[in-house]
Each structure stands twice: as C-alpha cells, then as structure tokens.
Amino acid sequence: MSEPMRLISLSHVSDPAITNIYPGDPPFELETVATVEKDGYYLRYVRQGEHTGTHWGAPGHFNRGEPLADELDLEDLHLRAVKIDVREQCARDPGYAVTIADIETWEEVHGRIPDESMVIIWTGWDAKWGTAEFTNAGVDGAPRHPGFAVETVRWLIDTGRLGRRGGTGTDAFSPDVGADATYTVSHLVYQRHRISLEVLANLEALPETGAHILCGGQINRAGSGSPALIYGLLP
Amino acid sequence: MSEPMRLISLSHVSDPAITNIYPGDPPFELETVATVEKDGYYLRYVRQGEHTGTHWGAPGHFNRGEPLADELDLEDLHLRAVKIDVREQCARDPGYAVTIADIETWEEVHGRIPDESMVIIWTGWDAKWGTAEFTNAGVDGAPRHPGFAVETVRWLIDTGRLGRRGGTGTDAFSPDVGADATYTVSHLVYQRHRISLEVLANLEALPETGAHILCGGQINRAGSGSPALIYGLLP
Numbered sequence: 001m002s003e004p005m006r007l008i009s010l011s012h013v014s015d016p017a018i019t020n021i022y023p024g025d026p027p028f029e030l031e032t033v034a035t036v037e038k039d040g041y042y043l044r045y046v047r048q049g050e051h052t053g054t055h056w057g058a059p060g061h062f063n064r065g066e067p068l069a070d071e072l073d074l075e076d077l078h079l080r081a082v083k084i085d086v087r088e089q090c091a092r093d094p095g096y097a098v099t100i101a102d103i104e105t106w107e108e109v110h111g112r113i114p115d116e117s118m119v120i121i122w123t124g125w126d127a128k129w130g131t132a133e134f135t136n137a138g139v140d141g142a143p144r145h146p147g148f149a150v151e152t153v154r155w156l157i158d159t160g161r162l163g164r165r166g167g168t169g170t171d172a173f174s175p176d177v178g179a180d181a182t183y184t185v186s187h188l189v190y191q192r193h194r195i196s197l198e199v200l201a202n203l204e205a206l207p208e209t210g211a212h213i214l215c216g217g218q219i220n221r222a223g224s225g226s227p228a229l230i231y232g233l234l235p
Numbered sequence: 236m237s238e239p240m241r242l243i244s245l246s247h248v249s250d251p252a253i254t255n256i257y258p259g260d261p262p263f264e265l266e267t268v269a270t271v272e273k274d275g276y277y278l279r280y281v282r283q284g285e286h287t288g289t290h291w292g293a294p295g296h297f298n299r300g301e302p303l304a305d306e307l308d309l310e311d312l313h314l315r316a317v318k319i320d321v322r323e324q325c326a327r328d329p330g331y332a333v334t335i336a337d338i339e340t341w342e343e344v345h346g347r348i349p350d351e352s353m354v355i356i357w358t359g360w361d362a363k364w365g366t367a368e369f370t371n372a373g374v375d376g377a378p379r380h381p382g383f384a385v386e387t388v389r390w391l392i393d394t395g396r397l398g399r400r401g402g403t404g405t406d407a408f409s410p411d412v413g414a415d416a417t418y419t420v421s422h423l424v425y426q427r428h429r430i431s432l433e434v435l436a437n438l439e440a441l442p443e444t445g446a447h448i449l450c451g452g453q454i455n456r457a458g459s460g461s462p463a464l465i466y467g468l469l470p
Contacts, residue, residue, distance in 0.1 A: 007309040015456035026268055026280040030455055033261055033284070036299045040418065042459045043296070045261040047282045049268070053453070061278070064271045074242040074466070183275065216451025218288070218462045220265055221250035224277045227453045229461075231309070 006234040010213065011054035012201040014227060018130040020199075022173055023141055025049040050224045054199045056215045057225035062183065062190040069223030076165055076193045077215035079118040081232065082110070083206045087124035090146040094136060096123075097149035097177050103156075110208050113161045118195075118213050120169035121148065122203040129201065136178070144179055145172035153188045162194055169197035169213070197230060206232050243467040245448065246289035247436040253365040255434075257408055258376055260284040285459045289434045291450045292460035297418065297425040304458030311400055311428045312450035314353040316467065317345070318441045322359035325381040329371060331358075332384035332412050338391075345443050348396045353430075353448050355404035356383065357438040364436065371413070379414055380407035388423045397429060404432035404448070432465060441467050 012019070016028050026049045034043040051057060056077065059066030084106045090096045098121050103113070113119060123146040128134040136144040148168060153175070156162045168175040168189050175196055176185040189196050197213065217228030247254070251263050261284045269278040286292060291312065294301030319341045325331045333356050338348070348354060358381040363369040371379040383403060388410070391397045403410040403424050410431055411420040424431050432448065452463030 007313060009309055009454070011454065013305050013456050014453050014458075017456070024269075024274075025278070030458075034259075036297070039259075041297050041421075042299075043260070044285050044455065044459060045282070046285060046455065047280070050279050050281060062271065062276050064277075070248050074244055077464075078242060186276075214449070214466070216453065216464060218249050218452060218464050219244070219246065220279065220281065221248050221252070223249075223265075224279060226464075229312075229450075229452060229454050231449070 008202060008205045008232040008234060010200045010202055010206065010230040010232050011228065012129055012199065014053045019053045020130065020134045021052065023135070023137070023143060025052060028052050048227060050220065050226055051198065053227050054201060054230060055225050055227045056217060056230065057190065057196040057198065058223060059190040059192065059194060061224040062186045066191055067193060069219050069225060070221050072193060076195060079116065079166060079213055080114050081118045081120055081206065081211045081213045082113050083120045083122055083203060083208050085122045086146065087122060090123040094144050094146060095177055095179055096146040098147070098152055099149055100152050100155050103152065115160045116163040116166040117161060118167050118169050118197065119156060119161065120197065120200065120203065120206070123170060123172050126171035126201050126203060138179065142179065142181065143173050147172065147177040148175050148185050150184045153185050157188060164192045165194060167195040167197065169200055171200045171203055174198055200230065207234065210235055241469040243437060243440045243469060245435045245437055245441065245465040245467050246463065247364055247434065249288045249462060254288045255364065255369045256287065258370070258372070258378065260287060263287045283462055285455065285461055286433065288462050289436060289465060290460050290462045291452060291465065292425065292431040292433065293458060294425040294427065294429060296459040297421045301426055302428060304454050304460060305456050307428060311430060314351065314401060314448055315349050316353045316355055316441065316446045316448045317348050318355045318357055318438060318443050320357045321381065322357060325358040329379050329381060330412055330414055331381040333381070333387055334384055335387050335390050338387065350395045351398040351401040352396060353402050353404055353432065354391060354396065355432070355435065355438065355441070358405060358407050361406035361436050361438055373414065377414065377416065378408050382407065382412040383410050383420050385419045388420050392423060399427045400429060402430040402432065404435055406435045406438055409433055435465065442469065445470055
C-alpha cells in the first residue's frame with residue numbers, strides 16, 4: 001500500500017430525491033433528526049432496503065443456505081475487475097442479453113478474463129439514473145433493462161471465469177435481463193462466495209482490465225447485501 | 236494492486252441484538268421484508284442513524300459549513316493509520332484523556348506519526364461491545380469512556396500530524412472523553428477534510444504503523460457520515 005493506488009468511486013450518491021427504487025423495495029428516506037443549531041451535531045436517520053442504490057449482494061439474497069453478508073470473507077469483496085462495453089447493443093435493444101460471443105470478442109482484444117473475476121457489463125443504464133428511463137417499467141410495472149444471457153453466465157461459471165469467488169456487475173438493476181421474472185441469472189451468480197454488484201456508476205472511469213473492485217457498505221448480521229460505496233482500485 | 240495486500244476488518248457486525256446505541260440516537264432495526272420462500276429473494280429493511288455501530292463521520296457532523304459526506308474526496312477516506320495502545324491507562328481510569336506525553340512515548344518506539352494520518356487510540360472499549368459497560372452511562376445517562384485530551388488534539392493539528400486530511404479513530408463512542416458534554420475534541424477534529432472513525436473493532440489485528448485504513452459505508456447526499464465496513468489494508 002506504499003505503492004501508488006488511484007481510487008475511483010463506482011457508486012451513485014445515495015439521494016432519496018434521485019435514487020430509483022426497484023419495484024417492491026421499501027422506501028428510501030434520509031430524515032434529519034439532529035442539527036448543529038439545535039442539538040450541537042447534525043445527524044440523519046437512514047431508512048433503506050439492503051439493495052437500494054448502488055450495492056453488493058450476498059449469495060443468500062437469492063439462494064437459501066448460501067452465504068449471507070456476515071458469512072463472506074473480505075477477499076470475496078475484493079476482486080479483479082473486467083469491464084465489457086455493450087452500450088451499443090443495449091441502445092438498440094433494451095432487453096439485450098449479453099452473449100458468449102460478446103465476451104469472446106472482448107477477449108480477442110483484452111485477453112482471457114482471469115479466473116474468479118468481477119465481470120462488469122456497461123449497458124449504458126448509468127446515464128438514465130434518476131429518471132423513469134432507468135426503471136423503464138413495462139405495462140406490468142416490471143423493469144426492462146439489459147443483462148446477461150443465462151447461457152453466458154453458465155459458460156462463465158463452467159470455465160472458471162466465475163469460480164468460488166467472483167461475480168457479475170452491471171449499471172442496471174440486476175444481472176438478469178429485466179423482463180426475466182425467473183431470475184435465473186441471479187440464481188446462478190448468487191452461489192458459493194460469489195457476489196453481484198448492481199446499479200454501478202462512473203463505469204467510464206473503469207479500465208477494461210487491470211483494476212480491482214473493493215466493496216464498501218456495511219456487514220449486517222444475516223445480511224442480504226448492502227448499499228455501498230464501491231471502490232475501483234486502479235494501478 | 237497486483238502487489239499482495241492483506242485486508243482486515245476494523246468493524247463490528249451490524250446487529251440490532253448487540254449494537255450499543257449512542258444515547259439519543261434513533262433505533263437500529265433490520266426488518267425482513269422478503270424471503271426466498273415467499274418472494275423468491277431475501278431482503279431486509281435497514282433503519283439506522285448515520286453514526287450507528289462502527290462508522291466514519293464527515294466534518295459537517297459537528298461544524299456547519301464544513302464538508303459533508305458527498306463533499307469529501309475519496310482520498311479523505313484512505314489514510315495512513317497509526318495505533319496507540321492506551322488500554323492500560325484506560326483500564327485504570329475510564330475517563331482517561333490521552334496525553335501528548337503518551338504520543339511522544341509512542342513515537343520514541345515507532346517514529347514520528349506521518350503528516351495527515353489517521354491516529355487511532357486503542358482504549359480497550361472494543362472488548363465491552365454489546366454490553367452495558369460499553370456505554371457505561373453515568374447517573375445523567377451520558378456515556379463514560381476514554382478519549383483524547385483537548386490539548387493533545389490541538390497539538391496533533393498544530394504539528395501537522397492531523398492536516399487538511401487525517402483524523403482520529405477510537406474503539407469507543409467518540410474521540411472526546413465521554414463525560415465532556417462540550418465535544419471540544421470533536422469540534423477540533425471535524426474540520427477541513429478530516430474524519431473521525433468511531434466504535435472500531437479488531438484493533439488487535441492492526442499494526443502500530445504501516446497500515447492504511449479505507450472507509451466503506453455509503454455516500455449519502457449531505458450525509459453526516461455512514462455506518463461502515465472499515466478496512467485495514469496491511470502491506
């Protein structure tokens with residue numbers, strides 16, 4: 001750590017006036033409960049779901065018996081990161097499912113994704129943050145956004161790119177294509193010690209390879225994850 | 236970051252059954268609002284103060300006009316750390332105020348505290364976590380715990396050991412001696428881009444010198460700080 005390390009934030013600021021809430025999640029509120037003038041110090045009361053705003057998720061979020069937040073190792077929250085830019089495909093099709101071919105094309109330029117990586121797709125949804133376009137709800141109220149194809153995640157797992165550790169990341173609400181109510185991709189990612197990073201921001205500043213991510217947030221007893229300052233650590 | 240780096244956690248797990256609440260702070264609750272069995276995923280609703288459990292504080296927590304959470308730079312949350320073991324003095328006197336002489340004695344062994352450091356005192360209060368002894372309330376209900384003497388913090392600031400950046404850390408509720416209702420130490424620390432780490436855990440694992448701290452948590456709009464996974468980064 002005496003070596004130079006550049007920090008970037010991959011998180012949106014948590015702000016009830018802006019933060020898009022996933023349909024069905026509890027309300028997000030920041031209430032001022034003490035002020036310097038009146039009380040001598042300034043403090044707010046935070047009320048939010050464990051997956052509100054930029055956050056990481058623990059495997060037990062989707063799979064019973066898989067690790068919860070306080071059962072993860074710190075190394076599970078510190079991973080090599082790769083970024084795959086699929087904004088063009090997603091601009092054409094908001095239900096776009098990232099393919100194995102997309103990843104193979106990326107690997108031709110950047111080399112093989114290291115084992116146990118955090119595999120981040122940049123869908124372009126970060127630019128819609130704070131607007132109705134981010135949720136992009138269909139007639140059923142469910143969100144519509146791009147994600148990973150099921151067979152792509154199976155392939156990432158089968159080949160070790162996602163191993164005991166690792167995970168998927170996205171600037172949209174979840175690694176599933178939004179319209180997939182089966183959450184098959186989430187069920188696959190959220191196993192062993194793998195995590196999911198969701199609602200990422202500032203992906204423009206993350207290089208395609210060579211960076212690490214380190215998850216902030218807090219460790220709740222039996223937590224499903226945590227809203228978090230997600231650091232990008234750049235060499 | 237390709238260099239080996241060992242991570243430790245300096246945070247208690249956030250657990251309403253255990254977490255000591257600072258007198259006057261709002262209640263801390265983790266409510267299960269969705270389960271895998273019923274909803275297909277597991278989620279809790281978190282309700283907590285911005286300074287509940289292990290946390291970092293932004294300068295605006297005590298001083299109007301000083302930076303709030305979303306006005307800090309990431310580098311303010313990533314600091315060289317020194318640890319000063321004052322458990323013996325604090326075991327004898329729960330109102331112990333760490334002196335300039337304590338720090339000079341430490342520096343004779345470990346060298347001068349680098350400029351803009353995170354200066355952490357290990358009072359021994361971490362061992363009382365989750366019990367009434369942690370708050371150690373007096374007859375007036377106010378907590379009783381050790382902290383920094385006012386003149387010690389003035390000296391740390393005047394000599395640059397606390398600079399534009401840096402801060403104080405403690406395993407007790409605050410850098411003030413608990414009985415000091417004027418919070419003079421907090422007012423001094425919480426200026427410029429300096430932060431305060433409070434309710435630290437696992438200080439046994441932090442070396443006296445050579446480590447860095449990196450603050451997790453989340454960045455709230457106009458936040459006073461955040462409950463946080465605080466990392467110790469060991470070379």
